[in-house]
Amino acid sequence: MxxxxxxxxxxxxxxxxxxxxxxxxxxxxxxxxxxxxxxxxxxxxxxxxxxxxxxxxDKETLLRRTIADLAEQALEQNLAAIERLGTPGDDLRALLEDVGLSLAHCYCDERSWTLRRLLIAEFAQFPDLLDVIWGRVNDRALDALADRLARLALAGRLRANDPVAAAEQFSALLSAPLDKRTRLGTRDVPEDEVRAVVTAAVATFLAAFAP
Amino acid sequence: MxxxxxxxxxxxxxxxxxxxxxxxxxxxxxxxxxxxxxxxxxxxxxxxxxxxxxxxxDKETLLRRTIADLAEQALEQNLAAIERLGTPGDDLRALLEDVGLSLAHCYCDERSWTLRRLLIAEFAQFPDLLDVIWGRVNDRALDALADRLARLALAGRLRANDPVAAAEQFSALLSAPLDKRTRLGTRDVPEDEVRAVVTAAVATFLAAFAP
Amino acid sequence: MxxxxxxxxxxxxxxxxxxxxxxxxxxxxxxxxxxxxxxxxxxxxxxxxxxxxxxxxDKETLLRRTIADLAEQALEQNLAAIERLGTPGDDLRALLEDVGLSLAHCYCDERSWTLRRLLIAEFAQFPDLLDVIWGRVNDRALDALADRLARLALAGRLRANDPVAAAEQFSALLSAPLDKRTRLGTRDVPEDEVRAVVTAAVATFLAAFAP
Amino acid sequence: MxxxxxxxxxxxxxxxxxxxxxxxxxxxxxxxxxxxxxxxxxxxxxxxxxxxxxxxxDKETLLRRTIADLAEQALEQNLAAIERLGTPGDDLRALLEDVGLSLAHCYCDERSWTLRRLLIAEFAQFPDLLDVIWGRVNDRALDALADRLARLALAGRLRANDPVAAAEQFSALLSAPLDKRTRLGTRDVPEDEVRAVVTAAVATFLAAFAP
DNA sequence: TATGAATGAGCGTTCATTCAT
DNA sequence: AATGAATGAACGCTCATTCAT
Missing domain, CATH: 1.10.10.60 (Homeodomain-like)
Structure with a gap:
């Protein structure tokens, strides 16, 4: 056949x-x-x-499907990067920098920026999008990150009584500087600069959370 | 009369x-x-x-004036908050938390969120807005913050070889968690929670930059 | 069926x-x-x-198509009338009166008046209309008339060294009096009066151009 | 004082x-x-x-005053030219050509063309303009011309049983060719060409109406 | 009297959506 | 299932006109 x-x-x-x-x-x-x-x-x-x-x-449904599509891909990529924190080697800093770099690339991806732009621009018209999408992507990715950090804390590799807060700050130290450097996704940033952001983020993160 | x-x-x-x-x-x-x-x-x-x-x-000009208006107010408030770093007392942590709280309030202000939403939603149509507004507000506020941090470093109160990076991270630790907590400005966050974000941000910041 | x-x-x-x-x-x-x-x-x-x-x-295109439509019809009718000058019988005066009457009817036609009104009213806004339309209609009809008159002159039936000028005057003797009689196309003129105009026009024309 | x-x-x-x-x-x-x-x-x-x-x-009144202004001037100029037919010398042809040239210049004047354009363009909206203005100008000028031609006929200088018709045709032989030559007033015509039109008009007129 | 500001009605054009094929 | 044609509801903008100073 x-x-x-x-x-x-x-x-x-x-x-x-x-x-x-x-x-x-x-x-x-x-x-x-x-x-x-x-x-x-x-x-x-x-x-x-x-x-x-x-x-x-109708047009609205088309938007929802498009956004759902983008969200699914974004979540998948984020989770794949975060998962790698589950198999830490000796060098925690290197691992965090590696994962951080992957997350930075996810964040800078064109589709990722489009997703955020559409959400921010249209949530006034379609408020449920925020809960459905933001909840399913950002929150779940942050949860996964917090899970991994909690395990690292249990293993004595980090000192994080509140892993959710730690995840939040790790993410913050990556995303906000990239917002500025990419001018909200409107220009490419050379890889060096991305690496610098990641290195600085991990440095500050470890200063606060290394045991 | x-x-x-x-x-x-x-x-x-x-x-x-x-x-x-x-x-x-x-x-x-x-x-x-x-x-x-x-x-x-x-x-x-x-x-x-x-x-x-x-x-x-025309409508476009109205948008530009509206945005310029918002930007001017936002910049003013941010600069007023940052300026207070110029007269540090004994307790640096308390000062940073005080200023951080002010900045958090600026960031959570409705007008501030509207400004960001309009910029993000419309920069595809009016690309120059990003440079003109974002540059004049975000960058100048960050610069002012970096200036103050540099003075504190000179005074031996901080250990910041790169005050710009330090400012970037201080700002990141405030804004990104607030993005999440306010769901992009769509809901009010109780003052306690804001304080918690600020406290955590200052804690991490000092862990990384205290002398 | x-x-x-x-x-x-x-x-x-x-x-x-x-x-x-x-x-x-x-x-x-x-x-x-x-x-x-x-x-x-x-x-x-x-x-x-x-x-x-x-x-x-858009509206402008609609005007242009409307005018082109009118012009095409007007040219066709004029040429059909003029063509009859190609097969003259014995009585030249009768033939000229017959053709003149047809041309007068063309000229007085509502569509013909509308065409001229639109052209005159709007050529300030759309200057090319004059060349495109007026040239393709008036000039071509006048040319055709001049051709026929030239043949008649060659056949010895007229004395017209300058057939273009003769055509111009024949046309003038018809149109200008009809302008006045119809008050620029705003009122109907009884058939008698049209005939009188035609008769007088042909009389004057023959007085000037009969061999 | x-x-x-x-x-x-x-x-x-x-x-x-x-x-x-x-x-x-x-x-x-x-x-x-x-x-x-x-x-x-x-x-x-x-x-x-x-x-x-x-x-x-209001705007309409402004149009009416403007048009009345133009009409008054046009009538005055036309009458002044026609009046000269009242004192004929020996050479009737030369006199007719002289008056014809004056009338041609009146007709080609920019203000004269504007008057006709406004009338033709707007009489649908303000129908009374046609009667009031066209009547007061064209008809009175034609009347004056017919009067002069009648006197010339009485004096045996012309053979015109119907002076009104003669006036109509004299005017037609001037105006219609000038319409064409000036492309409805949109371009200047060299003086030679105007003279040629006048000469031809007078020639045809005299062929028909010389005693 | 001359003016700058304000207005309401209207116009050319677009666009998401539907219908018949 | 896919299309080309048709539609009605808006929308951005203009303009003749009026009002308060």
Whole structure:
């Protein structure tokens, strides 16, 4: 039974759906939700405007699916980076810097910035997005980080009575300086600078939480 | 007798301008720039739509003036708080916590959040806003903070070879946790919690930079 | 039977386009270009305002297409009348009167007057209309007339060394008196009066150009 | 009693009124009535917009006064030219050519063209203008011309049983070719060409009406 | 009288959405 | 399932006109 059957059959549908989601991401990222026209999204996806409506019903739903898409990917990447804290070697500083660098890259990713921009710009119109998305991504990633830090504390590698607060500060020392350095995601920052931010963040973090 | 003259003359102009700016702030904050209608702004200001255009020319200019207004106030408040670092007493920790609390209040202020929201939401459409506003506010406040920290270092009260980095981290330890706690400014945070964030921030900061 | 198929399919587009053009003619004629509202045109055509924009893009384009439409029809009618000068019989005066009467009717036609009114009223705003339309219609009709007169001269039926000048004067003797009689197209002129103008024009023309 | 009194007194009022009328002519000529803004007229006149309303009440009245102004001047010039037919010398052709040239210049005058453009463009909105102005100018000028031609006929210098028709045709042979040559007043025509038109008009006229 | 400010009605245009094919 | 055409509700902006000084 050859898998090559179905030339442009139900595969084409899925491809169109994917194309629309990608186009929506691109256009929303470029122009923002309100400014983006469904026309433009359809054009970028290479389909008719009505097809967008056949697949997603209305513009708001399209935004929600796009954001959910972005959030899922962002969470996945964050969790993958944080997980590595579960297998610490001898050099804790090096490990924290390694994980910190990964998190910094997650944070600076274009999709990650688009996600935050869309959320911040539109939560006045769709307040539930904040709870659903921010809760499912930021909070869960922070939770995972706190979990790992708690284990390290138990193992005597850190001195953190409040692992949630520690996670919060670790994250803060990474994200806020990157906000400034990337001018809210509008320009690329050379890798050296990212590394410097990470090194400084880990240094301060360890000064406060090393046993 | 005497002061009651000019019950609406020549003050009326200024008052209307002020009313429009305030209304613009309110409506932009509530609905975002693109979604906000000039109709709604005029209504909220209690003037005719055309009056808005007489004063500001077009919607974009109104946004720019509104943002400039917010930025000016935000900068002023931040600088006032930071200035207090110039007269340190014996208890550095207490001083840092005091200033940190003021900065936290600045950061949590509704106008401050609106400013950031508008910038983040609209910089795709008006890229220069980032440089003009973000540069004039965030960077200058950070500079002022770095200046004060440098003096403290010279006075032997801190150990900060790189005062800019120290300022960046002090600010990061305040703002990022508040982002999370206020859910991007969408809910009030009890004063205790703010204090806790400040205390933790100062603790970590001093752990890293106390001499 | 069989022709009743497609009661609104693919003809509907063309019909709507036609309806909009006709409505535009009517409203432009009634109110002039600037005064005419696209609302009114859409209403007169029985379509939504946006449909007008789907078909013509903007109001200016709608004016241009309307004018081009009128010009094409006017040129066609004029050329048809002039062509008859190519097959002269014995009675040249009768032929000239016949053709002159046709030209007079062309000139007095409502669409013809609207065309001139729109051109004269709007060429300040759209200067190219004069060249494009006036050139393609008036000049070509005058050329055709001059051609015919030249042939008649060659055949010895007229004495016209300068057929262009002769055509110009023939046309002048028709149009200018009709301008006055119809008060610039604002009132109908009884057929007798038109005939009188034509007779007088031909008389003067022949007095000057009969061999 | 010195006339030099009243420095900028009631004299200034009159000057402002004149300035507004001149500005109205200029702006109406340039942009047409509907398109012209009262703002623009006030600016061109160097007065405040409200001053225009103080003097003329509304835009329509301003148009009427402007048109009446133009019409009066046009009539005066036409009558002055026609009057010269009252004192014919020996050479009738030369006299007709001389008067014809004057009339041609009247016809080609910028103010004359503006008058016709405004009338043609706006008579749909203000139908009475046609009767009031066209009647008072064109008809009276044509009447005066017919009068002179009638006298010439009585004196045996012309053969015109119907002087009105003769006047109509004389005028037609001048105006219609000039319409074409000046492209409806949009370009200057060299004096030679005007003379050629006049010469040809007089030639045809005399061919038809010389005794 | 002359003005600067304010206004309300209206206009050209866009856009999310629906319908018939 | 996919499309092209059509729609109605807004929206940003303008303009003739009025009012208070």
């Amino acid at each position: 050859g898998t090559a059957v179905d030339p442009a059959g139900s595969r084409g549908r899925i491809d169109k759906r994917r194309a629309i989601l990608d186009a929506a991401f691109a256009v929303f990222a470029r122009e923002g939700y309100t400014q983006a026209g469904v026309d433009a999204i359809a054009a970028e996806a290479g389909v008719a405007k009505a097809t967008v409506y056949n697949h997603f019903g | 005497g002061t009651a003259v000019d019950p609406a003359g020549s003050r009326g102009r200024i008052d209307k301008r002020r009313a429009i700016l305030d209304a613009a702030f309110a409506v932009f904050a509530r609905e975002g720039y693109t979604q906000a209608g000039v109709d709604a702004i005029a209504a909220e200001a209690g003037v005719a739509k055309a009056t808005v255009y007489n004063h500001f020319g | 069989g022709t009743a198929v497609d009661p609104a399919g693919s003809r509907g587009r063309i019909d709507k386009r036609r309806a909009i053009l006709d409505a535009a003619f009517a409203v432009f004629a009634r109110e002039g270009y600037t005064q005419a509202g696209v609302d009114a045109i859409a209403a007169e055509a029985g379509v939504a305002k946006a449909t007008v924009y789907n078909h013509f893009g | 010195g006339t030099a009194v009243d420095p900028a007194g009631s004299r200034g009022r009159i000057d402002k009124r004149r300035a507004i009328l001149d500005a109205a002519f200029a702006v109406f000529a340039r942009e047409g009535y509907t398109q012209a803004g009262v703002d623009a007229i006030a600016a061109e006149a160097g007065v405040a917009k409200a001053t225009v309303y103080n003097h003329f009440g």
